[in-house]
Amino acid sequence: MRISATALRSFLDDRLALGGVRGALAHKTVPVHRYMPFYYFGGMALFFFAVQVITGILLMLYYRPAAGEAFESVEFIMTTVPFGWLVRSIHSWSANLMIFFAFAHLATVFFLKAYRPPRELTWITGCLVLFLGLAFGFSGYLLPWNQLAFFATKVGTDIAGAVPLIGGWLLRFLRGGDRVGGGTLSRFYGWHVAILPAVTVVLLALHLLQVQIHGMSVPPQTADEARQRRPMRFFPHFALRELFGWTLALGVLAALAALFPWELGEKADPFAPAFQNIRPEWYFMFMFETLKHVPGGEILGLEYEAIPILLFGLAGLVLLLVPFLDRGVVRTGRSPAFTAAGFAALVYIVGATAWGYRSLAPVYAVLATGAVVAILSLGTRRAGGEGQP
Amino acid sequence: MAEESPSIGRRRFLSWFLGTTGGAFLVSVLYPILRYVSPPRIPEASTSEVEVGPVNDPELVEKGFKIVHFGADPVIVVKLSDTDLRAFSASCTHLDCIVEFRKTKQLIWCNCHNGVYDLTGRNIAGPPPKPLTPYRVHLVAKGPGQPASVVVGKG
Numbered sequence: 034m035r036i037s038a039t040a041l042r043s044f045l046d047d048r049l050a051l052g053g054v055r056g057a058l059a060h061k062t063v064p065v066h067r068y069m070p071f072y073y074f075g076g077m078a079l080f081f082f083a084v085q086v087i088t089g090i091l092l093m094l095y096y097r098p099a100a101g102e103a104f105e106s107v108e109f110i111m112t113t114v115p116f117g118w119l120v121r122s123i124h125s126w127s128a129n130l131m132i133f134f135a136f137a138h139l140a141t142v143f144f145l146k147a148y149r150p151p152r153e154l155t156w157i158t159g160c161l162v163l164f165l166g167l168a169f170g171f172s173g174y175l176l177p178w179n180q181l182a183f184f185a186t187k188v189g190t191d192i193a194g195a196v197p198l199i200g201g202w203l204l205r206f207l208r209g210g211d212r213v214g215g216g217t218l219s220r221f222y223g224w225h226v227a228i229l230p231a232v233t234v235v236l237l238a239l240h241l242l243q244v245q246i247h248g249m250s251v252p253p254q255t256a257d258e259a260r261q262r263r264p265m266r267f268f269p270h271f272a273l274r275e276l277f278g279w280t281l282a283l284g285v286l287a288a289l290a291a292l293f294p295w296e297l298g299e300k301a302d303p304f305a306p307a308f309q310n311i312r313p314e315w316y317f318m319f320m321f322e323t324l325k326h327v328p329g330g331e332i333l334g335l336e337y338e339a340i341p342i343l344l345f346g347l348a349g350l351v352l353l354l355v356p357f358l359d360r361g362v363v364r365t366g367r368s369p370a371f372t373a374a375g376f377a378a379l380v381y382i383v384g385a386t387a388w389g390y391r392s393l394a395p396v397y398a399v400l401a402t403g404a405v406v407a408i409l410s411l412g413t414r415r416a417g418g419e420g421q422p
Numbered sequence: 423m424a425e426e427s428p429s430i431g432r433r434r435f436l437s438w439f440l441g442t443t444g445g446a447f448l449v450s451v452l453y454p455i456l457r458y459v460s461p462p463r464i465p466e467a468s469t470s471e472v473e474v475g476p477v478n479d480p481e482l483v484e485k486g487f488k489i490v491h492f493g494a495d496p497v498i499v500v501k502l503s504d505t506d507l508r509a510f511s512a513s514c515t516h517l518d519c520i521v522e523f524r525k526t527k528q529l530i531w532c533n534c535h536n537g538v539y540d541l542t543g544r545n546i547a548g549p550p551p552k553p554l555t556p557y558r559v560h561l562v563a564k565g566p567g568q569p570a571s572v573v574v575g576k577g
Contacts (some may be wrong), residue, residue: 081463103520118552184519184520184534187517187518187519188519188534188535189519191517191518192517202460205460206460206461206463207531208461209461209463210464211463212494214501259558302495303428303496303518303520304491304520304522305489306489306498306512306521306522306533307519307520307521307522307532307533307534308533309533310533311533311534321535324517324535324549325535325548326549327549328548328549329515329516329537329545329548329549329550329551329552330551331551336551337549337551338516338517338549340550360466
């Protein structure tokens with residue numbers, strides 16, 4: 034029996050009510066204004082998440098979550114399995130790029146005030162997905178069972194132990210016992226491959242659904258511009274641009290994985306001292322650096338180290354509730370206090386991170402030179418463009 | 423209550439009943455789960471003494487220290503001279519990393535957050551809030567011509 038495409042389509046349309054979805058997609062538009070490029074950040078993070086799902090599933094075929102086998106199984110993936118080095122390196126690189134774009138997405142949404150009503154829940158689900166992304170990073174970091182991972186997990190779980198009242202329980206809950214060991218590895222694996230993905234997929238679906246319901250937010254300062262310019266149709270114009278970005282991203286991923294395969298390091302040894310220059314993933318660097326500079330001591334039964342930990346927790350909560358705290362933005366479209374606070378936080382995070390990586394000073398010099406050249410060339414082009422009739 | 427119609431009273435009673443049943447059901451499901459996710463406490467055989475090895479152990483001589491298993495706890499043994507050996511808990515009191523001895527500086531150092539202890543285990547710089555717990559060290563003669571053996575015991 035031959036089935037024609039049209040027949041199949043009408044068969045599915047009748048049963049899945051796809052007509053509505055297709056109609057909505059056909060009419061979906063994206064506002065056009067000078068901040069439009071920032072609309073691509075979220076989609077970029079989404080792309081890297083998809084890469085994580087696929088490479089993660091592939092890694093599960095060889096990985097063994099036990100203290101005596103985990104390191105060896107990752108070594109096996111890196112050295113013996115055909116293209117194993119590629120899959121694992123892409124997984125690691127993509128994880129970092131995903132977090133980077135999630136942060137960039139958060140920052141642009143924050144500064145362009147896209148959390149204004151009715152998008153409060155879009156913001157909250159987005160923040161929660163970012164927090165889950167960090168939890169993915171933290172739990173995944175331990176899985177190769179190397180020295181770096183071992184100490185990062187010791188420190189990270191000990192930090193959770195500083196939470197008042199429930200700290201002790203939380204520490205044992207995270208570690209699966211009193212110490213970081215095989216029990217911790219089993220738990221982290223369970224979260225990393227089952228619990229976190231399940232929760233993330235649900236929240237991400239809600240987040241994307243909200244975006245479809247409300248459309249893209251137009252920043253208040255570009256409202257006039259967006260009104261004057263004709264919106265771009267999502268299909269095919271915006272989607273094709275996004276696809277172009279994703280193709281580029283895949284190329285970058287493959288290049289990074291091939292040129293800089295992810296290191297494995299030494300197998301975790303619970304009885305070896307922490308080595309020099311030990312550091313966590315770059316996105317935890319600012320917290321790590323802060324903890325380094327807090328002296329030891331106790332005030333009212335609270336250890337000094339607990340204070341920054343609690344403050345970071347509080348900052349996370351404030352971030353989550355921004356749409357409800359920033360009331361002024363609803364009336365005027367402006368909230369300079371929040372912009373200033375966000376800028377201060379950004380300066381602190383970038384500053385503390387750069388300070389943590391101060392041993393990379395030569396790299397900074399190269400990047401700074403590149404940035405100056407880029408800014409100058411952009412400036413020249415704009416001046417040239419304005420000069421033309 | 424007398425003014426209310428009996429049906430409202432019945433409805434409220436049934437709602438309360440349903441709510442309590444639902445609550446009890448939820449608790450009966452959540453309680454075992456909560457207990458399940460809290461890892462059981464496993465009793466550990468208590469260690470009172472551990473033999474580290476001969477006093478001229480190459481690691482002790484070369485690096486000046488050695489991390490030993492004291493039950494499940496790491497203990498650092500620092501050798502200052504053939505007769506002056508000291509031992510402390512090797513878990514940094516800040517965030518639980520394992521410390522090392524820096525021969526050049528004659529200090530005990532934690533690389534995770536630059537915590538510094540002196541050779542009595544006192545926290546003297548950086549984030550650590552408390553001193554390292556000291557352990558007892560003694561040398562046991564092994565007979566003529568043999569190097570003495572280092573033994574570490576609980577404070």
